[in-house]
Amino acid sequence: MTVPSGRRERKKAATRQKIADAALRLFLERGYDAVGIRDVAAEADVAVTTLFSHFASKEALVFEQDQDFEQRLTQAVTDRAPDEPLVPALRREIQALVRHCTADGAAPIWRMIDESPDLREYEESMRLRHAESLAMAIAADLDLPPATTACRTIARFAIDAYSLAREATDPEAAVNEIFQMIEAAWKAAHESLLSAKPEPTPTAKSR
Amino acid sequence: MTVPSGRRERKKAATRQKIADAALRLFLERGYDAVGIRDVAAEADVAVTTLFSHFASKEALVFEQDQDFEQRLTQAVTDRAPDEPLVPALRREIQALVRHCTADGAAPIWRMIDESPDLREYEESMRLRHAESLAMAIAADLDLPPATTACRTIARFAIDAYSLAREATDPEAAVNEIFQMIEAAWKAAHESLLSAKPEPTPTAKSR
DNA sequence: ACCGTAGCACTAACGGTTACGGTTTTAAAA
DNA sequence: TTTTAAAACCGTAACCGTTAGTGCTACGGT
Numbered sequence: 353m354t355v356p357s358g359r360r361e362r363k364k365a366a367t368r369q370k371i372a373d374a375a376l377r378l379f380l381e382r383g384y385d386a387v388g389i390r391d392v393a394a395e396a397d398v399a400v401t402t403l404f405s406h407f408a409s410k411e412a413l414v415f416e417q418d419q420d421f422e423q424r425l426t427q428a429v430t431d432r433a434p435d436e437p438l439v440p441a442l443r444r445e446i447q448a449l450v451r452h453c454t455a456d457g458a459a460p461i462w463r464m465i466d467e468s469p470d471l472r473e474y475e476e477s478m479r480l481r482h483a484e485s486l487a488m489a490i491a492a493d494l495d496l497p498p499a500t501t502a503c504r505t506i507a508r509f510a511i512d513a514y515s516l517a518r519e520a521t522d523p524e525a526a527v528n529e530i531f532q533m534i535e536a537a538w539k540a541a542h543e544s545l546l547s548a549k550p551e552p553t554p555t556a557k558s559r
Numbered sequence: 560m561t562v563p564s565g566r567r568e569r570k571k572a573a574t575r576q577k578i579a580d581a582a583l584r585l586f587l588e589r590g591y592d593a594v595g596i597r598d599v600a601a602e603a604d605v606a607v608t609t610l611f612s613h614f615a616s617k618e619a620l621v622f623e624q625d626q627d628f629e630q631r632l633t634q635a636v637t638d639r640a641p642d643e644p645l646v647p648a649l650r651r652e653i654q655a656l657v658r659h660c661t662a663d664g665a666a667p668i669w670r671m672i673d674e675s676p677d678l679r680e681y682e683e684s685m686r687l688r689h690a691e692s693l694a695m696a697i698a699a700d701l702d703l704p705p706a707t708t709a710c711r712t713i714a715r716f717a718i719d720a721y722s723l724a725r726e727a728t729d730p731e732a733a734v735n736e737i738f739q740m741i742e743a744a745w746k747a748a749h750e751s752l753l754s755a756k757p758e759p760t761p762t763a764k765s766r
Numbered sequence: 767a768c769c770g771t772a773g774c775a776c777t778a779a780c781g782g783t784t785a786c787g788g789t790t791t792t793a794a795a796a
Numbered sequence: 797t798t799t800t801a802a803a804a805c806c807g808t809a810a811c812c813g814t815t816a817g818t819g820c821t822a823c824g825g826t
Contacts, residue, residue: 410814501727509744605806607783
């Protein structure tokens with residue numbers, strides 16, 4: 353048990369990286385659809401089964417880099433300044449994430465994604481999973497039951513903001529516009545929450 | 560050219576229906592994953608290629624029934640009473656759609672869908688397409704350019720309401736709660752639209 | 767020095783999907 | 797009516813992502 357220190361971990365990580373690199377290189381060179389899993393495996397000099405032991409699917413090869421999307425979102429909620437309200441913190445993070453993926457350096461990858469229906473679909477369903485995590489983080493932050501409708505709704509809306517902004521001609525302005533709407537929605541939700549829950553939760557820790 | 564009258568259309572529709580029926584029967588009997596395309600084709604007594612000329616994918620076999628989801632949404636916008644505001648009309652339709660799929664009769668199908676990740680993913684990406692159509696319908700109704708951010712946002716939010724409500728313990732209440740939020744968001748969007756577009760569109764037809 | 771296991775390889779297969787080439791049915795033109 | 801062209805359908809074989817099964821090897825703990 354304990355922690356399998358050293359060489360093994362490094363070798364594994366190296367293999368994984370080798371595969372990801374080979375995949376990205378081939379995808380950008382010949383196009384996502386024109387490259388088969390067997391091609392990637394050959395280029396990385398590993399067996400197909402090895403490839404799938406590191407990545408759950410072909411699409412996952414492409415989104416290997418932004419694994420931390422989910423973590424950044426939840427952290428934006430949990431690690432924010434004690435006096436900062438929820439929605440602006442979310443807005444800042446979404447803004448940063450949008451900027452990050454519309455930056456010039458990442459352009460070819462995102463063009464590739466936009467061109468492949470498979471990849472677009474995969475991304476959307478990935479973001480939906482992220483929304484679930486975000487909803488739980490929000491609920492926890494507010495001492496509400498994890499499946500509270502308002503929390504899940506706001507989380508979905510935030511993800512929508514990301515998706516829509518990425519496609520907008522002026523992504524930055526789009527984030528701002530959509531978040532004005534989210535802000536209003538969140539305010540309206542508070543009224544519902546207060547009227548539905550007149551007595552404050554006894555276990556609530558003030559924040 | 561002209562209209563291919565009669566028999567051909569009927570036979571084609573019959574074949575399609577025969578396939579859909581066979582598929583649904585087998586899926587409910589043995590479970591979605593346990594039934595292969597080749598099984599469905601055999602049961603419907605057609606070739607596999609014929610099956611795929613009627614349905615784009617295995618998942619599409621399951622969602623054959625609610626093809627009209629998209630049409631009902633856009634019609635809820637375009638066919639509403641001249642004095643009825645947009646969001647309440649949407650709310651009514653979403654409410655009806657949610658009720659429809661949480662009705663007792665349709666329970667086994669939706670249970671099957673909920674149990675298969677494949678089907679859930681397919682449905683979500685289908686709804687996303689619906690959101691695009693809805694956004695265009697809304698934009699057209701308001702004499703705005705088809706890609707207006709606020710319209711696309713409201714359309715996504717409406718789809719979110721549907722998805723979230725379906726999973727909620729009290730779907731009907733969830734729709735109402737979420738639509739209060741959407742109502743507020745829509746109001747906020749109006750302010751942005753007015754400030755960004757001080758001069759009324761010359762070609763606008765009053766409605 | 768030895769054992770347990772994590773990482774990897776190889777082959778073969780499975781299941782959804784498509785390409786291909788051919789036959790029958792239907793609608794309409796000649 | 798006969799002819800023609802398209803549409804629907806068929807059967808086979810293949811493609812491609814993905815997984816199961818089996819074993820080998822190198823590493824880490826003892």
